[in-house]
Amino acid sequence: MPEGKLCNKKPVETIEELQALLADNRGIQYYQEMDELDVDKKTLWTAIQNTCKSRMRTWLEICAHCGLCADSCYLYLVNNRDPKQVPAYKIQSTLGQIIKRKGDVDNTFMQMVMDTAWAKCSCCNRCGMYCPYGIDIGILFGYVRGLCFSQGFVPWELKIGSGMHRIYKAQMDVTKEDWVETCEWMEEEQQDDYPDLTIPIDKEGADIMYTLNAREPKHYPYDIAEAAILFHVAGENWTVPSEGWEQTSLAMFAGDWAACKLQVENVYAAMERLKPKRVVGTE
Amino acid sequence: MYQFITGPLLWLSFAVFFIGVIVRIVRYIRGLHWQMDRVAYTAHLSAGMKGALRSILYWLFPFGTRSWRAKPGMTLLIFIFHIGLIITPIFLQAHNIILNERWGFSLWALPESVADILTIAVIITVIFMVLRRISFPEVRILTTAYDYLLLLIAVAPFVTGLLATYQVSGYKFWLIAHVLCGEIMLIAIPFTKLSHVVLFFMTRAQLGMDYGIKRGGMKGKGLAW
Numbered sequence: 023m024p025e026g027k028l029c030n031k032k033p034v035e036t037i038e039e040l041q042a043l044l045a046d047n048r049g050i051q052y053y054q055e056m057d058e059l060d061v062d063k064k065t066l067w068t069a070i071q072n073t074c075k076s077r078m079r080t081w082l083e084i085c086a087h088c089g090l091c092a093d094s095c096y097l098y099l100v101n102n103r104d105p106k107q108v109p110a111y112k113i114q115s116t117l118g119q120i121i122k123r124k125g126d127v128d129n130t131f132m133q134m135v136m137d138t139a140w141a142k143c144s145c146c147n148r149c150g151m152y153c154p155y156g157i158d159i160g161i162l163f164g165y166v167r168g169l170c171f172s173q174g175f176v177p178w179e180l181k182i183g184s185g186m187h188r189i190y191k192a193q194m195d196v197t198k199e200d201w202v203e204t205c206e207w208m209e210e211e212q213q214d215d216y217p218d219l220t221i222p223i224d225k226e227g228a229d230i231m232y233t234l235n236a237r238e239p240k241h242y243p244y245d246i247a248e249a250a251i252l253f254h255v256a257g258e259n260w261t262v263p264s265e266g267w268e269q270t271s272l273a274m275f276a277g278d279w280a281a282c283k284l285q286v287e288n289v290y291a292a293m294e295r296l297k298p299k300r301v302v303g304t305e
Numbered sequence: 306m307y308q309f310i311t312g313p314l315l316w317l318s319f320a321v322f323f324i325g326v327i328v329r330i331v332r333y334i335r336g337l338h339w340q341m342d343r344v345a346y347t348a349h350l351s352a353g354m355k356g357a358l359r360s361i362l363y364w365l366f367p368f369g370t371r372s373w374r375a376k377p378g379m380t381l382l383i384f385i386f387h388i389g390l391i392i393t394p395i396f397l398q399a400h401n402i403i404l405n406e407r408w409g410f411s412l413w414a415l416p417e418s419v420a421d422i423l424t425i426a427v428i429i430t431v432i433f434m435v436l437r438r439i440s441f442p443e444v445r446i447l448t449t450a451y452d453y454l455l456l457l458i459a460v461a462p463f464v465t466g467l468l469a470t471y472q473v474s475g476y477k478f479w480l481i482a483h484v485l486c487g488e489i490m491l492i493a494i495p496f497t498k499l500s501h502v503v504l505f506f507m508t509r510a511q512l513g514m515d516y517g518i519k520r521g522g523m524k525g526k527g528l529a530w
Contacts, residue, residue, distance in 0.1 A: 076336025077511055084504050087438075087447035090376055098443070105446035114447070152372040154364060154383075155505060156512035 026055025031062070031174040033278055034185025040195075043185065049178025059174050061132050066173060067125030074121070078165060081157040082118050085110050091159065094152035097142055109149040109159040112138050117166050136175040139166045139277075167277030176276055183272030187281045191288045192236035192268035202264055204239040208247040219254045221246070224296060225261035231298035232262050233269040233289060235305055249304070266292025269303045307477075310484045318488040325495020326503045333507045344515045349523065356517015357510035364509055379437070382430045389427035390459065393420055394487075399470070421470075424463050431460040451498075458493050461486035 025031060027042070029052045034040050046052050091109040092098050098107040105111065116135045120127055127135075143163040150158030170176055171184070186193050196204075202223060209221045222228070230253070238245045253260045266288040273281035293301060339346050346353055363369040373380040394400060397420050401411035415423075434456060438448045465483035469476060493499055516522055 073341055075338050075341060076333045077342050077508075079336070080333060080504055080508055084498055084501050084508065085447075086498060086501070087444065087449070087452050088379070089441060089444035089447060090372060090379065092443035093375065094372070103443065105442045108443045108446060111446050150512060152375070154372070155501065155508045156360065157508070158512065 025060075025174070026052075026058065028052040029055035029059055029174060029181075031059075031172065033171075033188060033281065034181060035188050037189060040182065040185045040189060043178070043182050046178070052178045052181075056133065056175065057129065059129060059132075061127055061129060061173060063125045063127070066120070066127075066169065069169060069172060070121060070125060073168075074165070078117075078162060079121075081155070081162065082114070082121065084155055085114065085157055086155070088154070091149040091153050091157075094148045096146070096148070097144075107142060109143075110157075112142055113159045113162050113166075117162055117169075120169070132170065132173060132175045135166060136170050136177070139163050139170055140177050140180070164277070167275075168279050169277070171277035171279075176278075180272060180276035184276035184278035184281050186236075187271065187273040187278075187285045190236075191265070191285065193270045193272045194236035194240045196236045196239050196268075198265055201239050201267055204243050205246060205262060208243055208250065212247055212251065216251060216254055219250055221250050222261045224264050226296050227298070228259050228261040228296065229299045230258055230260040231293065231296055231301045232260055233267055233292075233301060233303045234262075235270045236268050238304065245304070261296060261298065263292035263296055266290075266295075270305060306481060307484075310481065310488070314488060315484070318491040322491040322494055325492075326500065329495055329500050330503050330507060333504065337511065342511075342515075343519075344511070345518055346514060349518045352517045352523050352526070353514035354517075356515070356522045357513035360513025360516065361506060361509045382433055382437075385426050386430040386434070389423040389430070389463075393423045393427070393463070396420075421467070424467050427463045428460060428467070431456050455493075455498055458486075458490050458497075458499070462490055 028046055028049075034043060043049075043052065087110065089108060089110070092103070092107075095107065095109045098104065098109070101107045116138050119131075120135070143160065145160040145164050145167075147158055147160035150156055150160060167176075176184075183193055186195065190196060192201075205221045205223060209219065212219045232249060232253075234246070268285075269289050271282055271285050273279075273285055289301070337346065339348075344353075364373075367380050367384045368374050368377070392415070396412060396415045398414035398417065401414045405411040435453070438444050438452065462483060465479050465486050469479040469483045473479065490499070494502055
């Protein structure tokens with residue numbers, strides 16, 4: 023079946039594609055298209071052979087099926103100790119199966135894998151601490167999310183999220199101009215209470231470079247003001263970058279590794295430009 | 306028959322075992338990849354090594370880690386089983402007599418009563434492990450025939466050894482069965498999950514390094530928190 027208009031294996035890279043996805047209320051059309059999405063078995067197996075190495079292969083092979091991971095998983099506990107929520111079961115029935123079948127899996131199976139990787143695991147890594155072998159199913163599911171994303175089997179909201187990072191370098195549609203203007207606005211607003219308060223943008227060699235979540239300039243600009251007040255009252259030598267100011271990564275949650283790397287590189291580029299002593303984040 | 310299985314076949318079994326586990330260790334280490342694993346193995350080697358050692362030691366002692374403490378029954382089963390499994394063959398008097406006859410040296414030997422208790426303990430813990438696999442739903446859903454087979458491979462040398470020691474009827478049969486079961490276990494180790502004999506240390510070290518470096522180990526040591 024040819025790939026869908028909204029649901030396909032390509033990541034979102036243009037504003038038009040992003041807006042089309044956003045307009046699809048609750049992803050109804052997106053998920054309908056997902057039912058027709060083919061699995062590219064050859065690419066899937068090649069990707070696994072290239073990226074699934076010793077550590078993960080050993081983890082999958084050596085699992086003693088002892089069940090000690092069960093009680094460590096909050097999703098298992100919260101779902102009435104449903105055996106299908108045992109972390110070892112979750113990973114063996116998804117990634118374990120994909121590898122056993124050498125990538126020969128169908129659409130229904132991949133949708134089940136998607137559901138497991140995003141709705142039945144938050145990659146909290148707690149199970150890795152309770153397993154005698156240190157098998158970290160959180161890390162394994164992070165990897166599975168990457169495989170699912172590359173095949174187009176990703177939840178609607180996260181396809182949007184990773185698209186946001188690729189286009190806006192932030193998890194929401196906040197442009198550089200929006201960001202700088204918001205900082206200037208907040209600086210102005212504080213002048214009555216804190217006459218000398220500034221929000222320095224792109225100051226080089228500061229002690230602290232502050233980075234944020236895009237939610238703040240877009241919906242809660244007063245969070246920026248409050249941080250500025252704290253820095254001002256404490257007498258800190260701080261700054262925010264005009265670019266590379268956003269340090270969240272819905273791209274990581276989406277399994278979009280390429281976008282995840284781009285996002286991190288944005289922040290690193292700001293660090294290289296401004297050379298602060300420390301970088302501090304709100305999250 | 307006896308000459309063959311305690312001669313060439315024994316040499317073969319030990320060779321497969323030793324070479325096999327070395328191959329598994331080498332392949333594991335060579336397959337690690339700092340970028341894909343996201344662990345700076347060589348960049349922070351000393352912090353990593355400390356984390357690795359810490360992880361191995363805490364897990365090698367019963368109730369050392371929170372997980373062992375959270376599951377005391379299982380912890381006791383696993384430790385008693387493994388202690389019996391390892392100590393008995395190495396320090397058994399009968400084995401040491403053979404060692405002395407063959408190669409002129411022997412290790413310290415366990416008193417027979419202690420050896421018997423350990424052997425029976427291994428057998429009892431295996432029975433409880435089987436019961437556990439049948440009765441606990443979170444274990445049952447994971448269990449396959451392969452898991453039962455591995456338990457059988459592990460316990461068979463102990464059952465046959467006990468029967469051979471007590472010279473029950475058919476002594477010769479049990480003796481040969483015992484040697485063969487031991488050899489099957491040795492050969493199975495590199496090829497099955499029994500490879501955890503060495504891979505436990507590898508996976509523990511790997512995760513320990515991760516925790517020792519970026520997941521808390523370097524707190525306050527140059528990584529600004």
